[in-house]
Amino acid sequence: MTQPFSFRLLATDGRARRGEIVTPHGVVRTPAFMPVGTLGTVKAMFMDDVKATGADVVLGNTYHLMLRPGAERVAALGGLHKFSTWDKTILTDSGGFQVMSLAQLRKMDERGVTFQSHIDGSRHELTPERSIEIQGLLGSDIQMQLDECVRLPAEPKEVERGMQLSLRWAERSRRQFEAMGGPEKGQGLYGIVQGGDVPSLREVSARELSAMPFEGYSVGGLAVGEPQAVMLKMIDVVDPILPRDKPRYLMGVGTPDDIIESVARGIDQFDCVMPTRAGRHGLAYTRFGKLNFKNARHMDDPRPIDPTSDCPAARDYSRAYIHHLVRTGEALGAMLLTWVNVAYYQSLMQGIRDAIEAGRFEEFKAETKAAWARGENG
């Protein structure tokens, strides 16, 4: 048997936590940001460069991968690690969120959800059991239960129905995970807290899930357009309930500010398309805030984005050149800015981890936010 999935808390500072997850593909230093690699590729980057930014884990999307190239095909090719050339940890979602946001002609019942592919209209079914089966075929190190994420705003009754269904699906997901030998392979399965923006429902969900033997816990159904204050309030509600010795993953979050505020409330893992998507749209995240390279003010600027950065893309190319690439629609513009953003997110996480270890997370948070607000010329 492989070494089992484990989580170790190395240090805390207030509610902020510095830890380490061990999976069959290495150590994940937490708090961790997981770049999104929807289809087995972090868009417009080489995996070697993703790794060099300090990422310990990337996320794959079950919905996309089950449609193309197909879970059985990936398994026959040796699993998602080998297929994608990413040899560190992979986390997969359950597919549920994308079924609800992308697929057509969905029909959901107790058993699961049937839908038509948004690509070719082909019919598929996703049940808790099939979602875990797919994630197992992909060889995912950290898997998610299938859940239902009710779209907000919604009536509390509807939010409760989705939350309760998700709890029943949590049990079925867990059974399937164990039937497939996930624990023996050292993989982890996370339960997902639902309950929308209703604190009492979040509490019920967190309590019920905590009683089940998950390796970690996700907070789902947030970062879907609600104000940041609502998101942080929901984290505050579940923080004291979730087991302290398990990792907590805030799904789909977020901006650098969302991340730093959520770490302050005990969150250990994050994923978001923001750094990669922004990179394809001419935006750079930096320690002094965002830069929009569509803006003509960069046209004659010989400076690199950040001469102090370890990232070649931020250090070795002029802003004028990057502006030119973005303006002319050259692929290299997206390649460089995606790299800049993934590197900045990782350097932010490294700063967060160092600060927690040093017992100065609050100062780091204040300094970091001040630098964003001040901008580079402040």
Place this chain on the structure above:
Amino acid sequence: MTQPFSFRLLATDGRARRGEIVTPHGVVRTPAFMPVGTLGTVKAMFMDDVKATGADVVLGNTYHLMLRPGAERVAALGGLHKFSTWDKTILTDSGGFQVMSLAQLRKMDERGVTFQSHIDGSRHELTPERSIEIQGLLGSDIQMQLDECVRLPAEPKEVERGMQLSLRWAERSRRQFEAMGGPEKGQGLYGIVQGGDVPSLREVSARELSAMPFEGYSVGGLAVGEPQAVMLKMIDVVDPILPRDKPRYLMGVGTPDDIIESVARGIDQFDCVMPTRAGRHGLAYTRFGKLNFKNARHMDDPRPIDPTSDCPAARDYSRAYIHHLVRTGEALGAMLLTWVNVAYYQSLMQGIRDAIEAGRFEEFKAETKAAWARGENG
């Protein structure tokens, strides 16, 4: 004064030539293939990776760069080498060919050509003097005279008119190049042989240009849709006329087969969008012919494109993965296949150079063509 532009013939094998061009930015081993970097970027590649494939020189397009970001802007930013981060040799074309193929509302007379930008309709003028001025502002190591490339098929009278105009523009280009101190900077200016598909006109053009003090000679107006036999015939016509101690550059060529046949006829330099464009369209060039990654036959193939390649893109990714990337339109597919193709073209040139040195070019040519024809399963 910098070391002057120079060309040295190191070996010959039949009419095939192995040589070395020295420019202010290093040595160009010939026969050389120059990847196209139209806008100061070899599309979808990092310059470090271009360099690692063995390319000694890339091409920039004067027409595109004069419109965006503008020659004066590039000069203010330190020149095209610094702007693009390519620190080896840069060759630029004159802009004439793209004006005729891309720009709108062209008006040509003895003085030059006025046109509207295909991007924003702005009015511009390109004369022999302005073309050289732009190439000087870019800091190009190997510059081209402005010429007129008459579209084939055309009446011999019309071909002759364009060829004669190009000869007069050759003189004006040379005067401007010397006025700008090109020779003192160690840069080179090439005259361009025109004359369409009319042997007697090609002879006149080659003879007249040979009497002018150019650092090299281009063969223009070919690879525009004519049969390969016509192209090779035109090379045969000019080969005995052009000075043997100057490099010969066949513009816009071509397929691997075009290249090997042209080397056999004394050509030293090539450029073509084929490897980069094909890479963005799912095609790989390999030593056993072309592979089309849109084809579903690659879907379950765990093999790399070529395990014997030095290129990581050809060696470290499965065909199944590359097919998946192409099928899903992921940027990484274009990034990998462009890299594969640029690397294959460079390895072909290295093979050609080695074979000429070893006095076995004809054998190499036969073996290489047999391998393409046989395919990998032959």
